[in-house]
Amino acid sequence: MKRVCILGSTGSIGVNSLKVIKQFEGEMEVVALSCYQNITKLAEQVEKYRPQQVAIVDSSKISAFKARCRVPVEVLSGVDGLVEIVKNPDINTIITAVVGAAGLLPTIRGIQESKNIAIANKETLVIAGELVMQEARRHGVSLLPVDSEHSAIHQCLHHRQPDEIQKLILTASGGPFRTLPATDFEKITVEDALNHPTWNMGAKITIDSATLMNKGLEVIEAHWLFGVDVDRVEVLVHPQSIIHSMVEFVDGSIMAQLGSPDMKLPIQYALTYPYHRAPASITTDFVQLGQLTFEAPDMDRFPCLRLAYEAARAGGTFPAVLNAANEIAVNAFLNRQIRFIEIPQLIETTMKAHQNHAHPTLAEILHADQWARDFTQQTI
Numbered sequence: 001m002k003r004v005c006i007l008g009s010t011g012s013i014g015v016n017s018l019k020v021i022k023q024f025e026g027e028m029e030v031v032a033l034s035c036y037q038n039i040t041k042l043a044e045q046v047e048k049y050r051p052q053q054v055a056i057v058d059s060s061k062i063s064a065f066k067a068r069c070r071v072p073v074e075v076l077s078g079v080d081g082l083v084e085i086v087k088n089p090d091i092n093t094i095i096t097a098v099v100g101a102a103g104l105l106p107t108i109r110g111i112q113e114s115k116n117i118a119i120a121n122k123e124t125l126v127i128a129g130e131l132v133m134q135e136a137r138r139h140g141v142s143l144l145p146v147d148s149e150h151s152a153i154h155q156c157l158h159h160r161q162p163d164e165i166q167k168l169i170l171t172a173s174g175g176p177f178r179t180l181p182a183t184d185f186e187k188i189t190v191e192d193a194l195n196h197p198t199w200n201m202g203a204k205i206t207i208d209s210a211t212l213m214n215k216g217l218e219v220i221e222a223h224w225l226f227g228v229d230v231d232r233v234e235v236l237v238h239p240q241s242i243i244h245s246m247v248e249f250v251d252g253s254i255m256a257q258l259g260s261p262d263m264k265l266p267i268q269y270a271l272t273y274p275y276h277r278a279p280a281s282i283t284t285d286f287v288q289l290g291q292l293t294f295e296a297p298d299m300d301r302f303p304c305l306r307l308a309y310e311a312a313r314a315g316g317t318f319p320a321v322l323n324a325a326n327e328i329a330v331n332a333f334l335n336r337q338i339r340f341i342e343i344p345q346l347i348e349t350t351m352k353a354h355q356n357h358a359h360p361t362l363a364e365i366l367h368a369d370q371w372a373r374d375f376t377q378q379t380i
């Protein structure tokens with residue numbers, strides 16, 4: 001029986017996870033849910049899935065939630081509530097579907113409590129990959145990827161040895177500005193950037209996909225999850241998003257995992273691993289697709305990808321700084337305080353001002369994260 005806690009159940013991954021769990025009644029059950037402030041959706045989910053506990057991070061929403069929710073449920077609050085909820089002994093699996101650095105502490109706590117982790121919150125591995133992987137090994141916990149690219153690589157690598165791998169090839173749709181000339185980037189609006197061609201996702205990851213920062217974060221995520229050097233993680237633009245990623249082996253053989261783009265598939269595989277189980281959430285019609293195409297990523301028009309590689313090569317606290325500066329810049333763009341082209345400029349300015357700490361402790365990572373947030377905010 002999978003007894004599941006979904007951190008961030010009201011978001012795009014959270015809602016899709018609940019749909020998957022519903023299809024496996026009797027084998028999977030919802031024990032705990034959480035949101036930041038969307039108590040209307042959380043109350044609907046509680047009435048439908050009957051968890052024991054919920055965590056609401058924005059404590060000011062607790063009384064409104066209690067007034068709205070018509071079934072009994074224990075309510076935890078604040079950032080501490082999100083960390084506390086994963087300790088529930090009835091939980092054996094956690095889906096980390098919160099957005100941003102907020103996922104770090106509850107994920108580490110979940111690992112320390114020996115819960116299996118289905119990891120969607122890539123920022124956790126970007127910020128503290130070395131530490132998180134060490135903790136996972138120490139507690140014998142598997143981190144099962146939910147990101148479609150990492151799920152694809154995980155499937156291609158099944159029972160392979162590290163010395164068989166030549167490189168990982170992460171595919172990228174290219175986002176809404178794949179063919180936009182550099183001279184038009186100045187005019188990009190929030191609405192343009194939120195209009196992703198193939199995936200329907202939360203606002204932050206949709207902007208990250210438009211800047212290609214999402215792919216940069218995924219390069220760092222793949223480096224930690226699969227123990228492959230950053231420079232052997234390659235990005236390949238593939239606009240149809242049918243090939244979710246590939247592994248090239250040392251003999252030149254390449255394996256890929258394919259399917260129509262729908263996050264229910266990698267979520268389901270993370271929950272049914274190591275088996276592929278019915279029902280199918282997707283169908284793929286190759287005749288109708290006609291062709292699959294590929295391009296190199298353009299790091300001049302999309303400097304966020306270059307910055308992510310630079311942060312990954314530098315290591316230490318640099319990836320945490322990259323991530324924090326990006327979170328602040330994306331938020332400012334969504335609030336119409338800065339232009340699209342200023343997102344990478346802000347991140348680069350913050351990275352240039354940062355003094356690295358190699359092999360940082362959790363406290364040093366949290367300090368670097370806060371420093372980068374303050375510095376980027378002041379620059380804005």
Ligand SMILES: NC(=O)c1ccc[n+]([C@@H]2O[C@H](COP(=O)([O-])OP(=O)(O)OC[C@H]3O[C@@H](n4cnc5c(N)ncnc54)[C@H](OP(=O)(O)O)[C@@H]3O)[C@@H](O)[C@H]2O)c1
Pocket residue numbers: 007008009010011012013014034035036037038039057082096097098099100102120121122123146147148199200201202203204205263
């Ligand atoms: N969406 C995808 O297809 C996709 C694919 C691969 C990986 N991912 C990764 O999965 C994660 C979630 O993405 P998403 O698209 O599902 O995001 P989303 O739709 O924006 O949902 C985010 C969830 O996190 C909660 N949340 C927001 N800020 C929080 C905070 N400070 N503390 C605690 N909870 C907070 C939200 O609660 P409220 O609803 O109350 O705001 C919501 O439940 C991200 O790390 C993303 O990179 C997403």
